[in-house]
Amino acid sequence: MSVAVSLAPRLAIERIRATKGAGVLDAMAVLAFTVSSWLALTVAGGTWMFFQRWQAEGALPDSQQTGLAITYVALACFACALLVIPILGLGGGAARLGARGRVRRLASLRLIGMTSGEVVRMSVIETLVQAVAGAVLGSAVFVVSLPLWQLLSFQMLPIGFGELLLPWWLWLAVIGALLLLAVASTVLGLRRVTISPLGIARDHTPRRLKTWRLVVVVALVVAFLVYAQFTNIASFIGLVTTVVFLALVIGSINLVGPWLMQLVARPGARTSNVARLLAARRILDDPRGAWRNVASLAFLGFIAGFVVTMPATGEGGTDTFFVHDIQTGVAITLAVGLILAATATLMTQASQVFDRAAESIALDRMGVPATVHLSVRRRLVVVPLAVALGTSVPLGLLLSTVAAVQLDSFPVVGVSLLAGTVILGFLLSLGAAEACRPLQAGILTEQRRRND
Amino acid sequence: MASAFQQWSTRDMIIPEPPRNTLSAHNISKSYGAVRALADVTLEIPPGQAVAIMGPSGSGKSTLLHCLSGILVPDAGEVSLGGDSVSALRDKQRSLLRRRRFGFVFQDGQLLPELPARENVALPLLLTGIPRTQALQAADVWLGKLGLAGMENRRPGELSGGQAQRVAIARALIHKPEVVFADEPTGALDQATGHEVMQLLTATTARSGASLVVVTHDDEVARWCERLIEIRDAMVHDDQQISRTIR
Numbered sequence: 001m002s003v004a005v006s007l008a009p010r011l012a013i014e015r016i017r018a019t020k021g022a023g024v025l026d027a028m029a030v031l032a033f034t035v036s037s038w039l040a041l042t043v044a045g046g047t048w049m050f051f052q053r054w055q056a057e058g059a060l061p062d063s064q065q066t067g068l069a070i071t072y073v074a075l076a077c078f079a080c081a082l083l084v085i086p087i088l089g090l091g092g093g094a095a096r097l098g099a100r101g102r103v104r105r106l107a108s109l110r111l112i113g114m115t116s117g118e119v120v121r122m123s124v125i126e127t128l129v130q131a132v133a134g135a136v137l138g139s140a141v142f143v144v145s146l147p148l149w150q151l152l153s154f155q156m157l158p159i160g161f162g163e164l165l166l167p168w169w170l171w172l173a174v175i176g177a178l179l180l181l182a183v184a185s186t187v188l189g190l191r192r193v194t195i196s197p198l199g200i201a202r203d204h205t206p207r208r209l210k211t212w213r214l215v216v217v218v219a220l221v222v223a224f225l226v227y228a229q230f231t232n233i234a235s236f237i238g239l240v241t242t243v244v245f246l247a248l249v250i251g252s253i254n255l256v257g258p259w260l261m262q263l264v265a266r267p268g269a270r271t272s273n274v275a276r277l278l279a280a281r282r283i284l285d286d287p288r289g290a291w292r293n294v295a296s297l298a299f300l301g302f303i304a305g306f307v308v309t310m311p312a313t314g315e316g317g318t319d320t321f322f323v324h325d326i327q328t329g330v331a332i333t334l335a336v337g338l339i340l341a342a343t344a345t346l347m348t349q350a351s352q353v354f355d356r357a358a359e360s361i362a363l364d365r366m367g368v369p370a371t372v373h374l375s376v377r378r379r380l381v382v383v384p385l386a387v388a389l390g391t392s393v394p395l396g397l398l399l400s401t402v403a404a405v406q407l408d409s410f411p412v413v414g415v416s417l418l419a420g421t422v423i424l425g426f427l428l429s430l431g432a433a434e435a436c437r438p439l440q441a442g443i444l445t446e447q448r449r450r451n452d
Numbered sequence: 453m454a455s456a457f458q459q460w461s462t463r464d465m466i467i468p469e470p471p472r473n474t475l476s477a478h479n480i481s482k483s484y485g486a487v488r489a490l491a492d493v494t495l496e497i498p499p500g501q502a503v504a505i506m507g508p509s510g511s512g513k514s515t516l517l518h519c520l521s522g523i524l525v526p527d528a529g530e531v532s533l534g535g536d537s538v539s540a541l542r543d544k545q546r547s548l549l550r551r552r553r554f555g556f557v558f559q560d561g562q563l564l565p566e567l568p569a570r571e572n573v574a575l576p577l578l579l580t581g582i583p584r585t586q587a588l589q590a591a592d593v594w595l596g597k598l599g600l601a602g603m604e605n606r607r608p609g610e611l612s613g614g615q616a617q618r619v620a621i622a623r624a625l626i627h628k629p630e631v632v633f634a635d636e637p638t639g640a641l642d643q644a645t646g647h648e649v650m651q652l653l654t655a656t657t658a659r660s661g662a663s664l665v666v667v668t669h670d671d672e673v674a675r676w677c678e679r680l681i682e683i684r685d686a687m688v689h690d691d692q693q694i695s696r697t698i699r
Contacts, residue, residue, distance in 0.1 A: 272584040274575065281566040362562030365523050367551030368579060369544065 025097050028350050032094035033134020035343045036087050039336050041142040043083050044174045045164030047076035079333045086296035086340035092185040093344045097351045123186050131182040135175045154325050209259045217256040220249050228402040253298055253392055257291035260387050275372050279379035290384045293348045297425050298388035300337040304421035305396020308414035327413050334421050342428035349436045357443045364444050381433045389422055467628045472499030472661055473534025475631050480529030482515050489515040491686040502654050502664040504674035507683035517667045521554055521633045522546040551579055555624030557634040561616040563608040569619045570604040576627040594622035614645035621653050625660055632657050634666045638673050650676040
């Protein structure tokens with residue numbers, strides 16, 4: 001057995017068992033994998049339930065419902081596809097957690113003679129240990145949470161306890177995909193920094209992102225709106241091209257997002273307010289990273305904006321239940337997405353607390369008040385979030401006009417979902433930032449003692 | 453470098469000259485659990501004096517620096533600056549004291565990597581509410597004095613270790629502190645750069661009228677100071693005036 005294979009799990013387990021320092025980050029990575037496994041299994045379980053109902057013809061109370069059963073499967077698959085981005089974000093974030101600390105630690109292993117390949121293998125094994133622990137816990141939470149779903153009903157039937165339970169092969173596929181993602185994120189993350197025996201490459205002044213990003217996105221949106229005017233979306237080809245076009249427009253938000261981060265942060269870099277200055281400089285230092293942290297929330301904002309024109313009620317009979325089910329499905333998708341995004345924010349902020357420990361200690365010794373650290377952290381959460389939602393929600397609303405049905409009344413449900421997403425998005429993200437206060441305080445007091 | 457100092461004039465100053473006070477420790481003791489880090493240490497550092505604190509690892513020298521600078525509160529005894537008790541202050545007041553009346557130079561600079569050199573230097577002034585334009589002007593002047601003209605917009609990652617430490621010295625002195633604390637200021641530098649940094653640190657601190665407290669393992673570094681305090685087993689083992697290296 002290679003050194004990496006034998007050493008990595010032992011180091012990871014020992015750090016998790018520790019209650020301080022990098023152990024907290026490892027525990028948080030396990031938490032992130034737990035949440036992503038739990039929610040991935042839940043959405044997969046929902047899709048499996050609709051698939052089984054479709055397969056068991058006559059099981060539904062209404063013949064029209066039976067006709068719509070395949071639509072439910074398709075919509076559930078669509079919801080799964082939508083949630084892939086936040087799940088990817090969380091899994092990737094967990095793999096990158098405490099990157100600086102990890103690179104420093106791995107650099108010291110290079111110093112004592114480990115090869116670059118061994119170090120990468122060791123990181124992958126560390127991530128796998130965390131991911132497997134998270135998958136086991138996530139599966140347990142999934143099973144324990146199953147009775148709660150019985151409170152909801154779809155297709156005029158309450159969700160049965162066993163309906164969400166996945167067959168073993170599907171469970172393995174979901175967990176296997178998550179583990180694969182975690183490994184891929186670790187390898188990609190490590191490729192960005194060369195782990196030399198002397199540690200991380202030096203930071204340099206980042207290049208400005210160019211305006212072409214905005215031009216591309218505006219051109220795509222305008223092209224889509226023009227295209228929608230002259231295309232029969234009801235036809236099969238029209239529907240397919242519209243979905244592809246829409247996906248392109250949604251994807252393009254990620255192109256303009258970092259540029260907008262840079263634009264919004266730049267005035268902050270010319271201020272006398274230290275907290276604002278530090279937050280702005282950190283965003284300007286890595287606008288892509290700042291965007292990556294809120295990309296999944298931007299995506300949710302887009303969905304919430306897009307579904308705002310969703311009808312509040314159906315036209316009676318099956319239609320009423322279908323509309324009700326769509327609303328429930330959208331609400332569940334947004335809620336799952338918000339939980340994923342909040343967990344990702346918690347991880348990112350906690351990771352930064354540890355990655356910036358030395359700087360924080362130096363600032364504390366110089367007499368910088370703790371409120372400055374807190375204010376910086378809040379700004380690093382709120383500013384990117386405001387940019388993300390401020391971009392994605394209006395874009396969602398704009399594009400929803402293409403698919404909008406004639407509304408007879410104010411879209412109460414859609415607006416409530418949008419407001420709920422925006423408010424909860426801010427509250428959960430701020431809560432995640434606040435939750436890092438004890439970590440910061442712990443680092444400052446711990447270091448003071450250790451230093452002598 | 454000397455010619456740069458000769459250009460120093462009072463028009464560079466934003467903050468009025470502070471009063472110069474003696475920093476004193478009276479019978480201070482500090483323990484971490486069962487481990488005694490300081491035992492009944494008494495000393496006085498008059499204004500403008502450069503003091504080196506030496507001693508083996510674990511002797512208590514860093515704890516002494518932390519108690520003198522108000523980072524730690526001694527379990528017993530008192531630290532005072534010009535008659536004002538430092539150790540009796542609450543945490544927030546001690547932070548304010550450190551921000552306004554003390555300066556710090558750390559082993560590896562500990563500059564903020566996202567900020568260009570001039571903003572790193574201007575940080576203590578910005579924290580005291582001085583407008584950005586004035587703070588940056590003062591920072592540029594300081595960087596010029598320390599031989600870093602033209603490097604104001606470079607970030608720490610684009611500076612050498614010695615240059616980064618010079619930025620740290622400028623940051624420690626820009627707000628005219630009464631005492632500058634330097635914890636192993638040359639620990640991460642080669643010998644030649646270390647000498648250059650110590651020369652700048654002692655010269656600029658003396659010129660500004662501040663006292664300097666340097667914790668070091670290195671005899672050569674200690675020789676830049678005029679007084680050497682040796683700590684052993686948590687106590688002052690020796691306290692003597694030394695013939696310092698000519699600045």
